Amino acid sequence: MRLLVLPGDGIGPEITAATVAVLEAASQRFGLGLELTHDIVGHASLKQYGATVRPELLTMARERDGVVLGPAATFDFKDEAKGEINPSMYLRKNLDLFANIRPARTYPGLPTRFPPFDLVVVRENTEGFYADRNMAQGNGEILVTEDVSIAMRRITRQCCARIARAAFELAERRGKHVTIVHKANVLKIGDGMFIEECRKVAAEHPGVTVDDIIVDAMMAHVVRAPDRFDVVVTTNMFGDILSDLTAEMSGSLGLGGSVNAGTDYAMAQAAHGSAPDIAGRDIANPFSLILSGALLLDWHGRRRHLPAFEQAARAIETAVEQAFGAGEVTADVGGKLGTRKTGEALAARLLAG
DSSP, X not given: OEEEEEOOSTTHHHHHHHHHHHHHHHHHHHTOOOEEEEOOOTHHHHHHHSSSSOHHHHHHHHTSSEEEEOOOOGGGOOOGGGTOOXXXXXXXXXXXXXXXXXXXXXXXXXXXXXXOOEEEEEEEOSSBTOTTTSSSSSOSEEEEETTEEEEOOBOOHHHXXXXXXXXXXXXXXXXXXXXXXXXXXXXXXXXXXXXXXXXXXXXXOTTSEEEEEEHHHHHHHHHHOGGGOSEEEEOHHHHHHHHHHHHHHTTOGGGOOOEEEOSSOEEEEOSSOOOGGGTTSSOOOOHHHHHHHHHHHHHHHHHHTOHHHXXXXXXXXXXXXXXXXHTOSBGGGTOOBOHHHHHHHHHXXXXXX
8 A cells, every 4th residue: 555644734743753653563563565655735845845735746646545644734824826725625625535534432541521432424525615625616705895705605416425325334334323414404405405315325225224413403412412323424514513523522632533535545634733832842642643544544445355454444443442541642631651652652552463
């Protein structure tokens, strides 16, 4: 498996280094033959090349089996004419990574305010309210006058159907339960179309239980009883917000693994931002990107029918769970290790089997 590794900004290089150590350990133990190519995006690329993402990176990504993307300082990048492009948006859109898969679960040994739960938010990734990716040209957010702005939301049957299919296929491997999250009481046409396409796919999976919940009510339900949910499927912005909430409920946003998957390409990406306030201090939790790397291995293994990659993904997830019991974690989740030592300890645990 050939991977393109892009560390990003802020804490990105630190958590990416820890993730690379774990991926290399998994490759050694399971004979994966990982080949890593390292390059840059974000501020480092802007300084060196005059753009946060250069076109050559897209070609490099397409020539490889996956991408590992560290968090980028996306809020800093406001003017594409000056080369300030959101790396995450650029790769998601140009590689057509339509499914953002974000698991959230509790871990023994990590206290939370919630009962044990294990759910996955399956979020549409290429349209919706996201103005930087829902137009073929231009931007979906318009400043009409200095006092009037308009944002356009794009919803298509094709994108609704394929994200629904991703959710139901995942549910077949898990608890056989899908919850459709929407706002069809207000967004009657767009979310009505989303529900309709989800129900069509549901008919192809008669063994999967299906329900639907309005998004604001869902926020209350998931806090009250997260253990009642298995796979949650929703549109882009609702999924972004809901998946951050459920990751934090699991103990820390630093535990939020995420894979952006398409038909031909996939990208591991931590669910959180670049956290410049703690960059360089060796205190950032690397587990979000490490777990994202495990999801990428699993995607590759399922797509290519390579069981060793699926086994490696499960081993990484198990090692993370065991790390809590051993206290081999960062301070934000009750440990005493720094970013680098946390990655090294996890890599050593993998190699020890």
